[in-house]
Amino acid sequence: MLRRLKIAYSLYNLFNRKRLDHNVAAYDKLGLEKTYFSPVSSKDFEGKDPAKLKEGKPAIRVTETELYRSLPAADRASVDAFEEVGYCVLPNFIDAEVADRINEEIDRMVKDGTLTYQYNSKLMFAIRHSDRLRDLWTNERLTEFLSALLQGRARLFQSINFTQGSQQKTHSDSIHMTTFPLGGLLGVWLALEDIGPDQGPLHYYPGSHKMPYYLNPEYDNEGDWWRTGEKLYGDYEKMIAEKVAATDYERKTFLAKKGDLFIWHANLLHGGEPHLNKELTRKSMVLHYFDVERVCYHEITQRPALM
Numbered sequence: 360m361l362r363r364l365k366i367a368y369s370l371y372n373l374f375n376r377k378r379l380d381h382n383v384a385a386y387d388k389l390g391l392e393k394t395y396f397s398p399v400s401s402k403d404f405e406g407k408d409p410a411k412l413k414e415g416k417p418a419i420r421v422t423e424t425e426l427y428r429s430l431p432a433a434d435r436a437s438v439d440a441f442e443e444v445g446y447c448v449l450p451n452f453i454d455a456e457v458a459d460r461i462n463e464e465i466d467r468m469v470k471d472g473t474l475t476y477q478y479n480s481k482l483m484f485a486i487r488h489s490d491r492l493r494d495l496w497t498n499e500r501l502t503e504f505l506s507a508l509l510q511g512r513a514r515l516f517q518s519i520n521f522t523q524g525s526q527q528k529t530h531s532d533s534i535h536m537t538t539f540p541l542g543g544l545l546g547v548w549l550a551l552e553d554i555g556p557d558q559g560p561l562h563y564y565p566g567s568h569k570m571p572y573y574l575n576p577e578y579d580n581e582g583d584w585w586r587t588g589e590k591l592y593g594d595y596e597k598m599i600a601e602k603v604a605a606t607d608y609e610r611k612t613f614l615a616k617k618g619d620l621f622i623w624h625a626n627l628l629h630g631g632e633p634h635l636n637k638e639l640t641r642k643s644m645v646l647h648y649f650d651v652e653r654v655c656y657h658e659i660t661q662r663p664a665l666m
């Protein structure tokens with residue numbers, strides 16, 4: 360019950376001004392009477408003009424970025440198709456030796472207790488504990504490329520490492536990490552070893568990012584002025600399963616080689632396949648980037664995102 364009280368989140372957020380200031384300028388531009396710690400959800404933006412947030416800010420095209428220009432033709436073609444299919448694949452993006460060093464660093468942080476498994480299989484925010492990891496994912500070349508894909512300003516928000524498959528049911532990240540206007544998020548997924556069909560590979564539905572964004576109102580999870588919605592996450596997953604079953608989108612799995620990168624759109628439906636052979640690991644790392652030129656928040660809990 361306490362977890363649903365908006366006042367509890369607001370009190371916590373009251374003491375995190377620096378990490379929440381990013382939304383304030385956007386609230387002003389949109390004419391929203393909110394402070395940095397106020398609850399926020401999609402219903403706040405009804406009738407608001409998203410163009411107000413991007414006034415006078417021409418974004419660079421992805422084809423002009425240094426990273427894109429350095430890619431082999433096949434990878435460029437994958438990036439070119441991003442808008443159409445909702446993802447792109449950059450094979451061998453990271454050298455095997457760099458992947459090994461990431462694995463060593465994660466192992467060390469698990470052994471010394473810096474990282475502990477949460478939500479079954481997730482090692483959250485390793486980037487907060489390792490300069491090397493953070494630098495790898497915040498370098499200028501990658502940031503420029505991701506900013507161009509977002510048509511905004513990409514900022515690394517979160518990392519999650521896995522040693523076992525997530526087995527997470529199909530979802531869109533936009534219920535967890537949401538923006539106004541919608542679509543200001545990218546998922547960047549790195550294989551830290553070869554991942555076969557029995558190791559719980561990533562699954563995804565090409566083109567599904569063009570489906571509507573299914574947020575709190577679509578599964579009756581809006582709550583009221585003092586409480587967030589009462590639905591369970593399983594209710595969200597059930598709704599998504601029904602929505603996707605009513606379409607022709609095809610489910611695919613990403614059988615990755617160590618060092619391969621998969622980038623997905625904010626609304627691409629994806630998840631983790633069952634991890635069938637538990638004797639094998641499934642080492643991977645996922646990074647989520649927000650476009651900080653938009654309002655960045657969590658629709659499901661109606662909280663502003665702590666950057």
Ligand SMILES: O=C(O)CCC(=O)C(=O)O
Pocket residue numbers: 519521524525526527532546559560561629630631632643645
């Ligand atoms: O790696 C996986 O199995 C799924 C990860 C995922 O769904 C996510 O981070 O949003």
